[in-house]
Amino acid sequence: METFVQVLIDGMLNGMVYALVAAGLCLIWGVMDVINFAHGEYLMVAMYVSYWLGFLLKVDPLLSVVAAGVFIFILGAVTYQLIIRYTIGRPGLVALLATFGLAVFLKNLCMNWFSPNFLILSDTWLGDKTLQLGNIIFPVPQLVAALLALVVIGLIYAMINTTRFGWAIQATALDRDAAELMGINTERIYLVIFGIGGACVGIAGGIMPSYLAVHPEVGSMFGLIAFVCVAMGGFGSIPGAFLAGLLVGSVEALAGFYIAPVFKYIAVFGLYLTVVFLRPKGIFGW
């Protein structure tokens, strides 16, 4: 039983980070109906930002989070200006393939500049610290990352539901033309949404070098898992994506521990298929 709880907690901590990565994607999907295939590569870039700040300037990932968030916000906005803007209103495949091109570009650029080697940041503040509560052990870096994820998701959810800007986002998501007629600059909303979506994954990527090695392929799996979380949660539903993130994290950890490590992703993708075959629009979808 204790082992089960321990494994479950490890999975949920991971799951919250998945949820944060997914929340960014979810926002973009919900408002713009675009799948950003380069989302995982944003995460990878953010990890490199945090890594190099730590390696060259001795900035701890805990502080680099801000820089990584801002950096990916800008990257997202630039992506929107240069690519996504031209794909709005076209079939969904267009944006997906264009961002796939971006993913290939970013991944290989990092490969070319930083080599395919695994880069590990040593001597971070959180390092290998653990926190023991009874018989349950919490790895501190994952715990902090999960809490950070929780806070950021909460802030985004609050922003969408309580601020004027959030209402403008909701209006744009519901009906772009109508929102435009109401005097909302939907072009700017899209730009900022892509930026915020990027910032979410930037923050997640910023903290990760505290406990994960950085390499050009690291983002791909996170990207796929984020797609799965968003689709499983249901079209643009942030609570849905959050719940799906926790579920995916738990299933991944349990399958990895109780079956075999190689089965963890098989279980995750199998879970996705099971959910959408039963509810074709996801858990919270309509």
Place this chain on the structure above:
Amino acid sequence: MQHKGIHKKDAYWLGFIALLTMLPMVPAVTANSFHMHVVILILLFASMSQAWNIIGGYCGQVSFGHSVFFGIGAYGAGMAVVTYGGMPWPGILIGVVLAAVVAVVISYPCFKLSGHYFAIATFAIVEIFHRTFLVWDWVGGALGLDYPLVKEGLTNLMWYDTKTGYYYCALVLFLLIFGTVRWLEGHRFGYYMRAVREGQETAESLGVNSTVVKLAAIALSAALTALCGAFFAQYNLRVDTPMVMSLDMSMKFVLITVLGGSGTLVGPLLGAAVLIPLQEYTRAFWGGMGGGVDLIIFGLLIILMVVKQPAGMIGIFYAVRKRILKRNIAAKGESADGAP
């Protein structure tokens, strides 16, 4: 009426095929085995993409799962040769049939999903197959299957000295798949596929069972894809999961077709004729420079093409032709105005 008889286009195709048949007789091409390799890959990837085009382009169901069928075909051939030490042919046949069956079984529930949910489901299926095959010892697991040295020729579908044998095999594959699609284009099933793509409810109101059309299309598409996979295994003399059953491989089917022009007969060939040389020559040229340069260019090109010309290269072709026609008309108009 233009709906009957042999099109002018078909005549161009026949001429083009005749040229392809005679290509190995040009010494300059055969002498450089790298050029030969590139041409074979163009034919192979054009064929694969055309097979995808059946379900993705004509029938409008954008699948990112085709590397599963490609892999099944490759493993069919590979296991027949490596695991069972025989000829590849029975394995190819089993692979082709199995791919069609798997396609129908996994697509039946997937076709109920819409838009992004469908796309992500096909990603998920590729990942499940990829990871399962990686740990499945019977199919060679993570090590993959390495071909033994056997007698070359058509019985074993292997050649070592020259690539001419492979070239003609690729050409046959190309003719088979392009011929199939050309035939479909002009017959009931082809019209039904396009009708389902353009409007499922409308098609149903005209008596089309859209579920059956989609399942038949994916079965055919998967079977032809598996055939390409088998050739790929025979050509590389090796099968492993990352090579044949990965998401990257799946994306190639889609990219080549979309770049060339999805839902058109010539699109997959155009796409392959541009992307494959780009991939192979940049890799040969810049491969040493820390890696990835070919893919950096590849990525940029994809972005540019998709954003600027979503109808694909065939779209550019039509746009240019339109402009020339317009200019001709304008020129005629001016001279007419200038006349007293």
Place this chain on the structure above:
Amino acid sequence: MALLDVRDVTMKFGELVANDRVSFTVESGSIVGLIGPNGAGKTTLFNCVTGFLKPTGGAIIFDGADITGYTPYQIARLGAVRTFQVVRPLKEMTVFDNVLVGAFLKTSDNREAFARAAECIEICNLESLQEKPAGELSIGGKKRLELARALATRPKLLMLDEVMAGMTSTEVKVSVEVILRLREGGITLMIVEHVMEGIMPIADKMVVLDGGVKIAEDAPDRIINDESVIEAYLGAKYAQRFKARKEGGLIG
């Protein structure tokens, strides 16, 4: 025997009753008009008959077979084919290819299908547009395409959902001619219309819906004098005026 027999069809969406025990028949070889004010439940009933909705109660008998709960394509294959009120061209296919899809229902032979498609294109005056992508047609053209496409399937019963709505009066005249020609060719027609003027002169029978209930089923000349119909359709005020005028000998 009636070609189409609608028996007590009820369609509920949750609490909302769109059709309440509607019954009527369509005799073979006739033209039946299904009319009613906006929201009367015409299109819902139409969707039930064509299989796009599954009625919550009642039965639909077509050509002697119970087709309740059949899918749209099964119903179309039996020979009951519809058009859509909101036109649905297969946009990127040419007009000819659109019609061809319909023509392939009864034959897989190319020559036969091409001939049938060409014939239907001619009937609906689409020859000059046949090589155009269907998405580029005007609304009137698209309506004619809907008709041609359905016709190409060689239906026994052709069900038209507001084909005349939004047409100019000349276009209405042409459509009426086409419909009459089809009837001569042996096709039975059920026509849903919001506007009465096009259909009144050609229908053998009118079925009137109001608030999801059938309020009348009779020949057009009697329907036009039916008080409940006039009231439902034109409002109580007009009904009174109509009555007054009739009593004054101005009409009839």
